[in-house]
Amino acid sequence: MNESGYPSKIFLEIVEKIKQLIDENHLGPGDKIPSERELSDRLKVGRSSVREALRSLELLGLIETKRGEGTYICDFRNHRLVEILGAFVLQSHQARTDLENTIQLIETGAIADLIRRGKKLPAERWEAEEAIDQRLFFDWLIKNTDNRLLLKIWRILTEYAPYYHRPERRTDKAVFLQLLSCVNDGDEAAAVSVYKNKINKCHTAVGK
Amino acid sequence: MNESGYPSKIFLEIVEKIKQLIDENHLGPGDKIPSERELSDRLKVGRSSVREALRSLELLGLIETKRGEGTYICDFRNHRLVEILGAFVLQSHQARTDLENTIQLIETGAIADLIRRGKKLPAERWEAEEAIDQRLFFDWLIKNTDNRLLLKIWRILTEYAPYYHRPERRTDKAVFLQLLSCVNDGDEAAAVSVYKNKINKCHTAVGK
DNA sequence: TCAGATTTGTCCGTATGTATA
DNA sequence: CTATACATACGGACAAATCTG
Numbered sequence: 001m002n003e004s005g006y007p008s009k010i011f012l013e014i015v016e017k018i019k020q021l022i023d024e025n026h027l028g029p030g031d032k033i034p035s036e037r038e039l040s041d042r043l044k045v046g047r048s049s050v051r052e053a054l055r056s057l058e059l060l061g062l063i064e065t066k067r068g069e070g071t072y073i074c075d076f077r078n079h080r081l082v083e084i085l086g087a088f089v090l091q092s093h094q095a096r097t098d099l100e101n102t103i104q105l106i107e108t109g110a111i112a113d114l115i116r117r118g119k120k121l122p123a124e125r126w127e128a129e130e131a132i133d134q135r136l137f138f139d140w141l142i143k144n145t146d147n148r149l150l151l152k153i154w155r156i157l158t159e160y161a162p163y164y165h166r167p168e169r170r171t172d173k174a175v176f177l178q179l180l181s182c183v184n185d186g187d188e189a190a191a192v193s194v195y196k197n198k199i200n201k202c203h204t205a206v207g208k
Numbered sequence: 209m210n211e212s213g214y215p216s217k218i219f220l221e222i223v224e225k226i227k228q229l230i231d232e233n234h235l236g237p238g239d240k241i242p243s244e245r246e247l248s249d250r251l252k253v254g255r256s257s258v259r260e261a262l263r264s265l266e267l268l269g270l271i272e273t274k275r276g277e278g279t280y281i282c283d284f285r286n287h288r289l290v291e292i293l294g295a296f297v298l299q300s301h302q303a304r305t306d307l308e309n310t311i312q313l314i315e316t317g318a319i320a321d322l323i324r325r326g327k328k329l330p331a332e333r334w335e336a337e338e339a340i341d342q343r344l345f346f347d348w349l350i351k352n353t354d355n356r357l358l359l360k361i362w363r364i365l366t367e368y369a370p371y372y373h374r375p376e377r378r379t380d381k382a383v384f385l386q387l388l389s390c391v392n393d394g395d396e397a398a399a400v401s402v403y404k405n406k407i408n409k410c411h412t413a414v415g416k
Numbered sequence: 417t418c419a420g421a422t423t424t425g426t427c428c429g430t431a432t433g434t435a436t437a
Numbered sequence: 438c439t440a441t442a443c444a445t446a447c448g449g450a451c452a453a454a455t456c457t458g
Contacts, residue, residue, distance in 0.1 A: 010426070011263055019296065035443060046427040048256060051444090053389050055219055055260040056267035067444045076296050077303055081268075083237060088270055089360070098357035104323060109313035149311040150313065155360065187293065205428030218446070243423060254447040259424090275424045276454030418458105425453075433445075 010045055014053035017043055019050075029075040033059045033063070036071075036186050059084065077148050086156035092183065099161050104200055106154050108192055110142045119144060125178045134199070135164050175199055218253055222261035225251055232283065237283040296380070307369055312408055314362050314410050316400055318385075320352045324398045327352060331388045335416075340384050343409070385408055 021033065033039075034053065040047040057063045063078035065071045090099075096134060114121065121144055126132055135158060142151050158164040177200045182191035222388040229241065241247075244262065262279060273279045303389045321330065329352055334340055343366060350359045366372045383406045390399035 012267070013349075014324035015267065033455080039425095041397070048259070048427065049425085051256075051258055052263040056264045059220070059223065059264035060268070061295075065444065066435085068436085068442080070336070070435095070437095070443060076300055079296070084268060085364070088230075088356075095357065098355045101353075101355050102358045105314070108320070109317045112308070113313060114317070145309075147306045147309050149303070150310045153310070245423080248448095256448080257446065262424095273424065274442080276456075278423060278455095294429075419458085422456075423454085426451085428448105429448080429449085431445100431450105432447105434443080437440090437444080 010049045011052040011056070012131070014043060014045060014050055015056060016135070018053060018057065024154050029073055031073050033071050033073060040124055082149075082152040082156050086159070088157070090160045096162070098165060100205075101155060103154065103157050103164075104160055107138055107200075108149065108195055110138075110147075110150065110154075111183060111191050111195060112140070112188055113145050113147075114185055115186055115191060118186065119161070120184050121180050123177055123184075126173065126176055126180070129173060132173050137176055210221040216250060219264070222247070222251060222253060222258055223264060226261060226265065235281055237281050239281050241279050243279065251397060304370075308371060310370055311362065311365050311372075314350070314358065314365070315346055315408075316403055318346075318355075318358065318362075319391060319399050319403060320396055321353050321355075322349070322391055323394055323399060326394065328392050329388050331392075334381065334388070335382055340381050345384055358385050360377055380406075383408045 018033065018039075024065065025035065034042070034048050036047050039050045043050070054063065055064065058065055061074060061078055062074055063071055064074050070119070081177070088129065090094075121141070125140070126137070138158075139151075139155070142154050147152075179191060181193045182188075182194055226241065226247075229235070235241065242257050244255050247253075247258045262271065266273055271279055271280055272282050287393070314394070329349070333348070334345070346366075347359070347363070351360050355357075383402065385405065387399060387402045389408065390396075390402055
């Protein structure tokens with residue numbers, strides 16, 4: 001059933017065709033793609049096969065289907081690969097220490113990245129707060145790196161980290177403000193030190 | 209159609225159910241999952257909906273279906289993901305820079321982690337080599353952190369990075385040995401400097 | 417070798433909910 | 438309100454591949 005290309009499955013070919021269609025017509029987020037029946041007719045395949053292809057892309061967050069309306073292209077940056085993969089890869093047997101170390105690595109990496117790029121972080125938002133939730137804080141901090149992929153990965157990892165699921169687990173406002181101050185001063189060593197010694201002190205022993 | 213949970217779409221619920229099924233029965237790569245008709249009966253949904261769910265997972269490379277045999281759980285080394293997301297997501301320039309920055313962050317993070325834990329990296333393996341492949345080198349380096357999750361994430365990410373897919377892209381043995389020497393001396397600043405300036409020089413401008 | 421059962425692959429028909437003109 | 442277009446979901450039918458006895 002396959003002369004040269006790999007995809008001997010109809011629905012994979014349809015995925016390819018849809019990709020081509022998006023390419024050739026320069027379609028972007030929000031644009032509508034042909035209806036299931038039209039694709040079915042144009043490509044000479046059954047509607048079920050078209051649906052299988054569309055569903056696959058929908059699960060990935062690449063398209064969005066609305067009943068009674070049609071199928072639309074999503075912003076590809078909102079793809080759900082990390083979430084899906086996380087759900088299947090991370091599920092159970094994941095070593096806690098690996099998880100915590102990785103989260104820690106991302107957080108320190110994000111801090112370093114912000115500093116090296118000279119990005120300033122306004123502290124106003126947190127000064128008003130009485131108690132600061134660590135997860136909210138780092139979500140905001142990593143969001144400031146403008147790296148959505150990194151943010152996605154961090155979010156899915158912290159989903160699975162029990163450490164981050166205790167309610168109100170950290171409230172010491174001063175430490176966070178100190179961290180921000182180091183970042184804004186461009187002092188990477190100090191920032192990492194504050195992070196290691198004050199914020200995630202309990203984790204530093206884990207590595208060994 | 210939706211009492212409490214979000215997924216008001218049947219095929220998404222089926223994806224969830226399949227995930228649960230894998231979890232609860234401790235199924236792993238190579239194991240078989242129930243046939244489409246059995247799932248259809250057990251979950252009280254149409255076979256078409258089951259197929260939509262299975263296809264979505266198949267596109268992701270999480271399962272594999274063989275005509276006349278059945279459906280099996282895959283190992284995640286099957287890279288169908290690369291082609292799919294590579295084609296869609298990486299069309300965006302922002303997505304590419306996010307990817308490169310994230311890989312870079314993990315690599316520098318791994319280096320820092322090794323140094324902080326005082327881990328020594330034997331250079332013998334690489335001294336014998338004439339040309340060093342960067343991907344193999346960092347695979348080995350990250351493996352030395354003993355963080356398998358981090359390694360897994362890094363591997364998936366580099367699968368997507370075109371940067372890592374040029375054959376024999378980097379051959380300067382001296383630079384890698386210099387990096388190892390810094391790591392073994394425990395000089396984090398020097399190690400990061402070597403990494404940034406010598407190995408991934410072309411990427412440092414990307415952040416801004 | 418052969419026959420029958422099982423399973424996926426593909427398509428079709430039908431009914432229904434929803435949005436739009 | 439009606440008609441049309443679209444997605445949602447179900448189930449039937451047959452083909453093709455595989456396995457079993």
